[in-house]
Amino acid sequence: MVDQNKKPIAVIGGGISGITAAVEASEAGQNVILLEKDPWLGGRVFMLHKYFPKLCSPLCGMEINFQRIRNNNKVRIMTQTEVQSISGSQGNFKLTVKTKPEMVNSNCTACNKCVDVCPEERSDDFNLGMKKTKAVYFRHPMAFPTHYAIDADACKGESCGKCVPACEYKAIDLSAKEKTEDIEVSSVIYATGWKPYDASKIDYYGFGKYKNVVNNVMMERISSPTGPTEGKITRPSDGKEVKNIAFVQCAGSRDRNHLPYCSAICCLASFKQATYVREQYPDSNVTIFYIDIRTPGKYDTFQQKIAEDPNVNMVKGKVAKIEEDKATGDVIVTAEHILEGKKVEHRMDMVVLATGMEPNGAGSGTGLPVHGEDGFIALDQLNPGMFTTGVAKNPTDVTNSLMDAMSTVLRTMKTGDKA
Numbered sequence: 296m297v298d299q300n301k302k303p304i305a306v307i308g309g310g311i312s313g314i315t316a317a318v319e320a321s322e323a324g325q326n327v328i329l330l331e332k333d334p335w336l337g338g339r340v341f342m343l344h345k346y347f348p349k350l351c352s353p354l355c356g357m358e359i360n361f362q363r364i365r366n367n368n369k370v371r372i373m374t375q376t377e378v379q380s381i382s383g384s385q386g387n388f389k390l391t392v393k394t395k396p397e398m399v400n401s402n403c404t405a406c407n408k409c410v411d412v413c414p415e416e417r418s419d420d421f422n423l424g425m426k427k428t429k430a431v432y433f434r435h436p437m438a439f440p441t442h443y444a445i446d447a448d449a450c451k452g453e454s455c456g457k458c459v460p461a462c463e464y465k466a467i468d469l470s471a472k473e474k475t476e477d478i479e480v481s482s483v484i485y486a487t488g489w490k491p492y493d494a495s496k497i498d499y500y501g502f503g504k505y506k507n508v509v510n511n512v513m514m515e516r517i518s519s520p521t522g523p524t525e526g527k528i529t530r531p532s533d534g535k536e537v538k539n540i541a542f543v544q545c546a547g548s549r550d551r552n553h554l555p556y557c558s559a560i561c562c563l564a565s566f567k568q569a570t571y572v573r574e575q576y577p578d579s580n581v582t583i584f585y586i587d588i589r590t591p592g593k594y595d596t597f598q599q600k601i602a603e604d605p606n607v608n609m610v611k612g613k614v615a616k617i618e619e620d621k622a623t624g625d626v627i628v629t630a631e632h633i634l635e636g637k638k639v640e641h642r643m644d645m646v647v648l649a650t651g652m653e654p655n656g657a658g659s660g661t662g663l664p665v666h667g668e669d670g671f672i673a674l675d676q677l678n679p680g681m682f683t684t685g686v687a688k689n690p691t692d693v694t695n696s697l698m699d700a701m702s703t704v705l706r707t708m709k710t711g712d713k714a
């Protein structure tokens with residue numbers, strides 16, 4: 296039984312791990328405060344076109360969670376909110392949290408009339424800069440909570456103000472101010488997730504320099520009906536259909552100069568993305584350059600099935616460099632072919648770098664507790680009453696994130712237990 300006098304649990308991060316922790320704890324009777332830095336919940340899973348291994352849309356599972364959270368009076372959702380400081384100890388933590396100005400309130404019906412009149416544009420971070428949105432925008436047709444947001448950096452504020460009279464529901468207040476609040480909680484769960492490794496740091500792969508070298512999260516967006524090309528797989532430089540594509544595995548991963556660890560999902564992600572191309576263009580060819588393939592457990596069958604496709608060419612060897620043919624926009628991949636003992640060159644329409652997941656705690660000034668050089672949050676190094684789950688803790692897939700979030704909630708609700 297949950298002690299009804301117990302303070303709420305704070306869950307920091309509203310991706311699939313944080314949402315799962317929040318709904319599971321609340322359905323067991325525990326009050327929860329779910330803090331998310333973005334205007335919407337869902338995290339990175341929303342960016343994926345399909346899930347391996349079933350190749351279904353991640354939106355179904357997400358919608359079930361939103362249903363569970365929507366009418367749940369035990370979960371307080373605070374979006375656009377980040378923790379400034381934490382004091383106290385297990386059972387009695389005080390969190391000082393800062394919420395960005397809420398310029399669009401819950402009266403919003405997502406009718407889009409504000410977007411129609413907004414004159415300002417911003418680069419769409421959800422589509423990794425491959426598209427623009429207006430300064431007032433909605434991330435995704437299924438984004439939750441269902442209200443638009445205003446990017447304060449792109450909006451001209453009250454000096455423009457065109458969206459205010461356009462909104463018949465009085466949902467927009469351009470004079471809204473930032474708010475700071477102290478909240479008292481019994482324990483804290485970090486579910487702050489990941490970001491794609493910045494592949495421009497691997498200078499010999501040309502990411503950021505050649506338009507047709509993209510990372511694997513961009514590939515998810517390019518393949519998605521809600522992405523920049525509405526799901527038509529075309530290359531960024533000229534919109535040409537991508538019929539000859541290479542995936543470069545371990546792009547920065549398992550490399551002391553970049554990410555020293557294996558992200559555990561990149562091989563599966565590339566095999567999954569190979570199916571996006573093969574299904575859309577039956578005459579396409581996919582080449583996967585790999586060091587060794589890591590698809591543990593039941594995922595091995597998924598990988599084997601895709602690798603059996605005669606139009607999927609597996610090349611064991613490290614990619615040494617990627618160059619651009621300026622005249623055509625094609626990209627030339629030079630690699631060592633270990634099994635044939637020679638150097639090979641392949642001309643491609645587009646190259647996808649299978650970049651790893653870097654924890655959001657990595658780097659300075661994130662305010663997150665990190666342990667070791669990787670930037671992950673280690674459970675055994677946190678103070679009592681503090682927990683970590685999902686990719687904030689270690690690189691993993693959604694199924695394992697869900698299981699980990701559930702077990703973390705059990706530990707959190709057992710007062711005094713940390714490990």
Ligand SMILES: Cc1cc2nc3c(=O)[nH]c(=O)nc-3n(C[C@H](O)[C@H](O)[C@H](O)COP(=O)(O)OP(=O)(O)OC[C@H]3O[C@@H](n4cnc5c(N)ncnc54)[C@H](O)[C@@H]3O)c2cc1C
Pocket residue numbers: 307308309310311312313330331332333336337338339340343345346347348376377378486487488489490511512515560564567650651652655661663684685686687691692693694696
């Ligand atoms: C290319 C690619 C394809 C993938 N495909 C699959 C697949 O098909 N199947 C599968 O099972 N897995 C897949 N994965 C892995 C999957 O994306 C992760 O397992 C999943 O995103 C983990 O969810 P999470 O909630 O832990 O993290 P996230 O999804 O990153 O969510 C973290 C949340 O925390 C928020 N946050 C961050 N910092 C703060 C802060 N300081 N304060 C408040 N909020 C904060 C973020 O805004 C975000 O909403 C793929 C990964 C990649 C790279």
